[in-house]
Amino acid sequence: MNHTFSFSYPWWYLFFCLAAGVLYAFIMYFRENRFADYSPWFKRLLAFLRGLSVATICFLLMSPFIKIVKEDIKQPIVIFAADRSSSINFETKKNLDLFKTKWAELAKDLKGKYDIRTVTFAGDVRDNDALDSLNGNSTNIASLLEFIESNYADQNLGAIILGSDGIYNEGNNPLYTDSKFAAPLYTVALGDTTQKKDITIQ
Numbered sequence: 001m002n003h004t005f006s007f008s009y010p011w012w013y014l015f016f017c018l019a020a021g022v023l024y025a026f027i028m029y030f031r032e033n034r035f036a037d038y039s040p041w042f043k044r045l046l047a048f049l050r051g052l053s054v055a056t057i058c059f060l061l062m063s064p065f066i067k068i069v070k071e072d073i074k075q076p077i078v079i080f081a082a083d084r085s086s087s088i089n090f091e092t093k094k095n096l097d098l099f100k101t102k103w104a105e106l107a108k109d110l111k112g113k114y115d116i117r118t119v120t121f122a123g124d125v126r127d128n129d130a131l132d133s134l135n136g137n138s139t140n141i142a143s144l145l146e147f148i149e150s151n152y153a154d155q156n157l158g159a160i161i162l163g164s165d166g167i168y169n170e171g172n173n174p175l176y177t178d179s180k181f182a183a184p185l186y187t188v189a190l191g192d193t194t195q196k197k198d199i200t201i202q
Helices: 011-029 040-061 093-109 141-152
Strands: 002-006 064-070 077-083 114-123 126-127 157-164 185-189
Touching: 011 040, 077 093, 077 141, 093 114, 093 157, 114 141, 126 141, 141 157
Parallel strands: 077 114, 077 157, 157 185
Antiparallel strands: 002 064, 114 126
């Protein structure tokens, strides 16, 4: 925290304040004869106090103020967004556990330099939620981007790491979402790339 004493006028105006105090004291106590009966030391004391008062008033008229600058350093925020929809098929629980382990290791590596926030999404967005299961019936990536914009756009957002298969069946196309945050978006591709038929005619 830095403290700076400043004026609304140039600092050399202080000489005018001192000059005004000295001039006023001289006129009041050395040019007037009504204080002739007082001792010289008493008259000088009165002159000093009166001059100091006038100089102080002039000093206050210069609108002095103390500027306090407080520096608050915040770590950049990195958002870990994991897709918990059922379209991401890890086939076995072992693969899901492996993904969760790697996800946690990456967060641990970045935690010293960044403020890590975790969210999961499917049809809705859950803040500070753990990826325990893939049970979402829909995927709305646009709502995730809107959530990040609403909650983190005005903060020190460093990056977004998005783990998803990219398949959305609810909400707007995420490519056309009007998001205002300027942080880079990194994607982690999940799911099975094998094309599966929904229906066949034999």
